[in-house]
Amino acid sequence: MDTLQGKIAFVQGGSRGIGAAIVKRLAHEGAAVAFTYAASAEQAEKTVTEITSAGGKAIAIQADSNHASAVQTALRQAVEHFGGLDILVNNAGVLAWGPLEELTLEDLDRTLAVNVRSVFIACQEAAKHMNEGGRIINIGSVNADRVPMAGGAIYAMSKSALVGLTKGMARDLGPRSITVNNVQPGPVDTEMNPADGEGASQLQALMAVQRYGKAEEIASFVTYLAGPDAGYITGASLTIDGGFSA
Numbered sequence: 001m002d003t004l005q006g007k008i009a010f011v012q013g014g015s016r017g018i019g020a021a022i023v024k025r026l027a028h029e030g031a032a033v034a035f036t037y038a039a040s041a042e043q044a045e046k047t048v049t050e051i052t053s054a055g056g057k058a059i060a061i062q063a064d065s066n067h068a069s070a071v072q073t074a075l076r077q078a079v080e081h082f083g084g085l086d087i088l089v090n091n092a093g094v095l096a097w098g099p100l101e102e103l104t105l106e107d108l109d110r111t112l113a114v115n116v117r118s119v120f121i122a123c124q125e126a127a128k129h130m131n132e133g134g135r136i137i138n139i140g141s142v143n144a145d146r147v148p149m150a151g152g153a154i155y156a157m158s159k160s161a162l163v164g165l166t167k168g169m170a171r172d173l174g175p176r177s178i179t180v181n182n183v184q185p186g187p188v189d190t191e192m193n194p195a196d197g198e199g200a201s202q203l204q205a206l207m208a209v210q211r212y213g214k215a216e217e218i219a220s221f222v223t224y225l226a227g228p229d230a231g232y233i234t235g236a237s238l239t240i241d242g243g244f245s246a
């Protein structure tokens with residue numbers, strides 16, 4: 001309940017799905033949490049109200065991860081508001097999925113901008129403000145390791161990029177005892193990938209534990225990595241997928 005008491009967190013993309021679960025769990029553990037959203041203002045405000053009415057601290061900032069300056073400004077705003085930064089979670093992500101001949105240049109550019117470029121930008125800005133012993137956690141995907149069906153070339157490429165980015169940044173920031181890790185979920189029941197959606201049963205059949213993951217299960221793992229017990233884990237891509245890649 002208080003493993004993150006006194007810590008300040010910034011979650012990029014925290015209005016829905018896995019991001020919202022991470023925001024709530026970090027706040028539940030005592031962190032003051034700033035998070036961004038692009039379109040889902042109502043859901044973002046609902047999360048803020050839920051946290052603050054339970055005695056926690058949270059603010060929502062509108063910032064489209066597609067735009068570098070919006071990410072930098074949001075991060076600076078959060079640091080100013082709460083007076084520092086200990087934890088950065090890069091969760092914002094988009095899914096472009098389809099036959100190779102139908103994927104567009106716009107799909108490619110948007111996916112790389114949101115899933116990769118915004119992560120680099122947020123990490124670079126966060127590094128200027130982050131306290132010693134800070135934590136950076138990127139949300140990748142098991143698709144960096146395994147793409148068991150057609151259509152995922154662009155998405156898998158974007159999530160594979162986070163594996164290298166995470167290793168490089170772990171080296172850059174290790175001397176300040178800041179850890180950088182990449183959490184790779186398997187299929188998780190959210191609006192991006194509903195457990196009752198088209199193709200879901202095909203995915204489910206590939207898992208050892210034959211069900212979709214819950215956003216709260218990913219949030220729990222992220223919270224562990226953000227906490228005091230995880231100070232010696234860095235540069236790692238850690239899969240949480242119900243055995244999808246086993």
Ligand code: NDP
Pocket residue numbers: 012013014015016017018019020036037038039040041063064065066091092093094114139140141142184185186187188189190191192193
């Ligand atoms: P959802 O589509 O349910 O939620 C996406 C979140 O990211 C929303 O809060 C959304 O905010 C935010 N977001 C998207 N684009 C932007 C943007 N341009 N700027 C700011 N915020 C943005 O997705 P999930 O919760 O399922 O996914 C979260 C992360 O987990 C992603 O990185 C995804 O790739 C990854 N992942 C998901 C898996 C799954 O099966 N669900 C599996 C493996 C990885 P808003 O609504 O305000 O735009």
